[in-house]
Amino acid sequence: xxxxxxxxxxxxxxxxxxxxxxxxxxxxxxxxxxxxxxxxxxxxxxxxxxxxxxxxxxxxxxxxxxxxxxxxxxxxxxxxxxxxxxxxxxxxxxxxxxxxxxxxxxxxxxxxxxxxxxxxxxxxxxxxxxxxxxxxxxxxxxxxxxxxxxxxxxxxxxxxxxxxxxxxxxxxxxxxxxxxxxxxxxxxxxxxxxxxxxxxxxxx
Amino acid sequence: xxxxxxxxxxxxxxxxxxxxxxxxxxxxxxxxxxxxxxxxxxxxxxxxxxxxxxxxxxxxxxxxxxxxxxxxxxxxxxxxxxxxxxxxxxxxxxxxxxxxxxxxxxxxxxxxxxxxxxxxxxxxxxxxxxxxxxxxxxxxxxxxxxxxxxxxxxxxxxxxxxxxxxxxxxxxxxxxxxxxxxxxxxxxxxxxxxxxxxxxxxxxxxxxxxx
Numbered sequence: 001x002x003x004x005x006x007x008x009x010x011x012x013x014x015x016x017x018x019x020x021x022x023x024x025x026x027x028x029x030x031x032x033x034x035x036x037x038x039x040x041x042x043x044x045x046x047x048x049x050x051x052x053x054x055x056x057x058x059x060x061x062x063x064x065x066x067x068x069x070x071x072x073x074x075x076x077x078x079x080x081x082x083x084x085x086x087x088x089x090x091x092x093x094x095x096x097x098x099x100x101x102x103x104x105x106x107x108x109x110x111x112x113x114x115x116x117x118x119x120x121x122x123x124x125x126x127x128x129x130x131x132x133x134x135x136x137x138x139x140x141x142x143x144x145x146x147x148x149x150x151x152x153x154x155x156x157x158x159x160x161x162x163x164x165x166x167x168x169x170x171x172x173x174x175x176x177x178x179x180x181x182x183x184x185x186x187x188x189x190x191x192x193x194x195x196x197x198x199x200x201x202x203x204x
Numbered sequence: 205x206x207x208x209x210x211x212x213x214x215x216x217x218x219x220x221x222x223x224x225x226x227x228x229x230x231x232x233x234x235x236x237x238x239x240x241x242x243x244x245x246x247x248x249x250x251x252x253x254x255x256x257x258x259x260x261x262x263x264x265x266x267x268x269x270x271x272x273x274x275x276x277x278x279x280x281x282x283x284x285x286x287x288x289x290x291x292x293x294x295x296x297x298x299x300x301x302x303x304x305x306x307x308x309x310x311x312x313x314x315x316x317x318x319x320x321x322x323x324x325x326x327x328x329x330x331x332x333x334x335x336x337x338x339x340x341x342x343x344x345x346x347x348x349x350x351x352x353x354x355x356x357x358x359x360x361x362x363x364x365x366x367x368x369x370x371x372x373x374x375x376x377x378x379x380x381x382x383x384x385x386x387x388x389x390x391x392x393x394x395x396x397x398x399x400x401x402x403x404x405x406x407x408x409x410x411x412x413x414x415x
Contacts, residue, residue, distance in 0.1 A: 071222070085241075086239035089403050090234075095224070136230070137389075138386040139235065
C-alpha cells in the first residue's frame with residue numbers, strides 16, 4: 001500500500017508538468033471471470049473516472065490515475081445448508097462491491113491529421129478493495145479484502161470538434177486481481193469490462 | 205451544454221455506489237434454522253424414540269427486552285398464535301407423535317414463543333463548527349450530541365423440551381429447536397410464519413417417530 005501511494009504521488013508530480021491532459025468519467029459495464037458460483041451476472045452498476053496527462057507536449061504516452069467502482073450481485077434461490085447438529089434454510093443475495101485505484105501508462109496512436117481520434121492501449125497497475133457480502137432476510141455477512149490489480153486496456157478517445165475539449169471515450173479492459181475471500185470461497189476475483197463516457201481534454 | 209453533459213455522466217456513473225437488495229425481496233421469506241442435541245441423537249437415543257407431546261392450544265410465549273404488550277398476543281383479530289400452534293400440531297402428528305395433555309406425562313413439551321429485541325445504536329455526532337477571527341470571537345460551536353437509532357428484530361421459536369428424561373437428568377433439556385426470523389419485519393407475518401414452521405419440520409427428518 002505504501003508503494004502504491006508513493007507511485008501515485010510520483011505520477012501526480014509528473015502530471016503537474018505535463019502539457020496535454022484529459023479528465024474522463026465513464027459508465028463501466030463488467031462481467032466477472034471465474035468465481036461464478038458467487039456472482040456471475042454482468043453488471044452495469046459501475047463507473048470509472050480518472051486523469052491522464054501526456055509526458056511531454058509531443059508525446060504519445062500518457063500517465064494517469066484511475067478510480068473505479070462496480071457492484072456485482074447474484075440472487076440465490078432458497079437452499080438448505082446441513083451442518084453437524086442442524087440445518088438452515090434461506091434464500092440469499094451475494095454482492096461484491098469493488099473499488100479500484102490504479103496508475104496507468106497508455107500509448108496513444110496517431111490516426112491521420114485530424115487530431116480528433118486517439119486510439120490507445122496500455123496498462124494500469126494498482127489495488128482493489130472488495131467488499132464481499134451475503135444478505136439474507138435482515139441478516140448479513142461481510143468480508144473486506146485488498147488485492148493487487150493489473151488492468152490491460154484498449155480504447156479510443158474522440159473529440160466532438162477539433163477546437164473544443166469535450167469528447168467521448170470507449171474502452172475495453174481486463175481486470176486481473178489477486179483479491180480473494182476465504183469466507184465465501186472466492187479467489188482471484190477478475191473481470192472484463194466495457195466503458196463509455198465523456199472526456200474533457202486540454203490541448204495546448 | 206458541456207456542464208449538463210458532464211453532470212449527467214457523473215450521475216449515471218455514480219449511481220448506486222453501494223446498492224443493497226430490495227427490502228421486499230429480503231423479507232418475503234424467513235430464515236429457518238434448526239438445531240438438535242447431538243448427544244441425544246447420536247448417542248443412539250434418537251429423538252424419534254419419543255412418542256407423545258404436549259402443546260398449548262392458543263397461546264404462545266413472548267420474550268422481549270422492551271414492551272410487555274405486543275400485537276402478536278394482544279390483538280383479538282390476530283390469530284398467529286393459534287395458526288402457528290395448529291401448524292406445529294399437524295407436523296407433529298404427521299411425524300407419528302401423539303398429542304396428550306400436560307398432566308398425562310408427555311415425552312416432549314413443545315414450547316412456542318416469540319422473541320422481540322429492541323436494538324439500539326448510538327452515535328456521537330460532532331457538528332462542524334464555524335470559526336473566524338480571533339479565538340472566542342465570531343466563532344460558533346455546537347456541542348456534540350448523541351443520535352439514537354432503534355429497530356425491532358425478533359424470532360419465532362419452537363422448542364422440544366425433554367420431559368421423558370427430566371427426572372433422570374434432573375433438569376429440563378431442550379433437545380430440538382427452530383429459530384425463524386425475522387418475525388417482526390416479515391412482509392406477511394402470518395403466512396411466512398406458517399411456511400417457516402413447515403420448513404423447520406421438513407429439514408428435520410430425524411424427528412420421525414421410530415416404529
